[in-house]
Amino acid sequence: MRGGSVAVVGGSIAGSAFAGAAARLGAERVVVLERTPGRLEDRGLGLCTQNERFTELVGAGHLAPDTRRHRLAVRRWVTRGRAGEGDGPYGCGRPLWTQPFPFHSHHWAVLWQALRERTPETVEYRLGSTVTAVGGDRDGAWTEESDGTRTGYDLVIGADGYRSVVRAAICPEAVPEYAGYVCWRGSYDAALLAGLPGGAGAWPEDECATVCYPGGQVVLYRIPGLAPGSTLVNWVFYAPTPDWLHLDGPTAFGAGALSDEQLDGMREFAEKQLPPYWAGVIALTPPERTLLQPLYDLAAPYRTAGRLLIGGDAATIVRPHNTSGAVKALQDAHSFEQAGRRLDDGSWAPVLAAYDRERTPAGRELVELGRILGRAQVTTAPDWSGMDGSAMDAWWQEQLADGGASGGAGFGGHALGRTDRG
Template sequence: MHATRTHHTQPRALIIGGSLGGLFAATTLQAIGWQVDIFERSPHELDSRGGGIVLQSDVLQAFRFAGVEAAGGLGVRSGDRIYLNRDGEVVQRTWMPQTQTSWNMLYGAMQRKLAASAYHRGEQFVRFEQDGRRIHAHFASGRTETGDLLIGADGARSAVRRQVLPGLAPRYAGYVAWRGLVEEAGLAGDAADVLRGNFAFQQGSDHLLLEYLVPGEDESTQPGHRRWNWVWYRKVRHGDDLSRLLTDRHGVRHAFSLPPGLAKDEDVAWLQQQSRERLASAFQQLVAATQAPFVQAILDLQVHRMVFGRALLLGDAAFVPRPHTAGSTAKAAANALALATALRGTETGADIDAALAGWEAQQLRDGIAMTEWGMRMGNQIMHTAPSDTSSIPGFQE
């Protein structure tokens, strides 16, 4: 797929980033007849470091539009939402049924909808240039590709955003999320009895832990073959403390997160000690059973533009909502579905330009509303003031 297309053939989208945002864009645009090509900088198959995801209607709508299916269902249902105290007592119980899925479940379902030839690994985007209504993407390998649209779906560290909005980077929110995944059989006894089937929380004065079941690594939703997913929000001061935490066991400093297996032994030991001191017994056992906990800095990002001629930003490349909104994946799905809906039936360059303008206006409104809501919610949960985030400088590569 190296040939340059003419306006008389199938329109082509060059999608930078091969995670969920890129796959949502590819599958929905493919459904309206566009040729799609994804360029992912990692040379390897992406892993499921993202862990659990609360399944939202935007994802389901994008899947239906694109004809994406998952055998056996997309997630694991929970019934009650429960809050535990330090002594392990259920202090609040509310019937609030919902479905939890996982990064690897969504990734696998969408990837199977695309031809293998549409996904190009080991291609690091460098820059683009525009020639009228054609756009040319250049990669570190020396490869150049031409299309009708370039989509920056390359996440919070977006290389596309660096070109169109230089100097704009995510801001650290003042706390991190420790996360873990445990095979269902890895937690038994009273702890499993308390947690199974529930969306469980423990709220402290300056921390919050939550847990729910998600599909297994093989995408199974059958009892006994699923995974426990947990997230524990903890404050970490910006500066030396955060830099030290995000330096892995090999001495490499990471920008935003440490994948599973890279946290230093002393940090994992601290995490386990903290769980014994602060968490209910069921959560202590869950943290202790986690073989490779990982950590993500909580970020804020808002853009004031999403369309730049025939280049656009989608998903976390444009807006990074706090995870309390459960909206990051849903937002990427909504961006992609709205884009495909806007572009469906466009025939001329002017049609595409008008469609992009309308798409941008609505997505900016939605993105600002979601991120503002997430900041308010996160500041309330973690007992941080708005000034704790606004004065923090943006991360740099």
């Protein structure tokens, strides 16, 4: 019967959203098992939500209207000046295109905290709980932790990311596929921009900058800081695989884990490829705020088995080009909750079936769009030196058309109501 106990493996954005959904659906006990022993506030950097998607999530009750965020309005694409042209005022590069960009930017931890505050108080968070195995059948499920403790539940939800233990139990054939390039990431106090030529004024606060070079790009925007009223610079640098990086499975190098030599190599590459201002923006990043994330693709062929379910990055790994990661996770939890409200017959089985039916194809669409954007913007990018505004606009529209954006799986994620089917 519906109710009983639910375990959520993973306590980040997707995990918190699913935990809240399970509690609101009437589970008598909801336990979040998060392997990180301390607070999660330092995890992650910046992310964005498209304005309409944010409004939908507020209307659905997942986010508060006053969730702290930074408003963006335009996305300015630039590249290095042609031979003899120079790189324009303050070394900001040659403008390619100015694109409308109706997005909010967020600090991961601020958004996560906003979700936690809306999670019912009955949800139990257990930090430092590493789940090493899960299993179950039509009648129940269980988790096993690193100390050997096995606990039974009525439902186990996997929100445990790239290397999901729950996904391995549901569909072991679903393995993340390396995209062939990486993204370096960093963030720091925006006050440091004052030390650059032109200072912070060379880069308007409502602007997302995309700096293109042969074989990659850097996306930069401001986000709220952890302290109310503070602002951070956030950047994502899509780049070739470093010579020293040898992958034998999904991995990442967190903030503070990179050597001076590795960081110097990234900065030297930025100085060689980017206009001077933007290379300077990256160079301001402290080593302890710089990380490396190899990029992967994954669309699980199905999301449920027996009393097991996966969502968020455990179910779909989408390249950041889509700007839809947080929206995707919250929409997964929303779909699960809506299915439970529509199918109120007292059992979990039809809820899981409806969720799988709705979110599996939506995830495939997002993954495919991310691949299309990655090819167009990184691996088979155009010769930026020959691009202007009209060529950029046509190039962008072609990407969205190839990705089936008119069908709803567009840049920034699809509309929330699109998957509210019975």
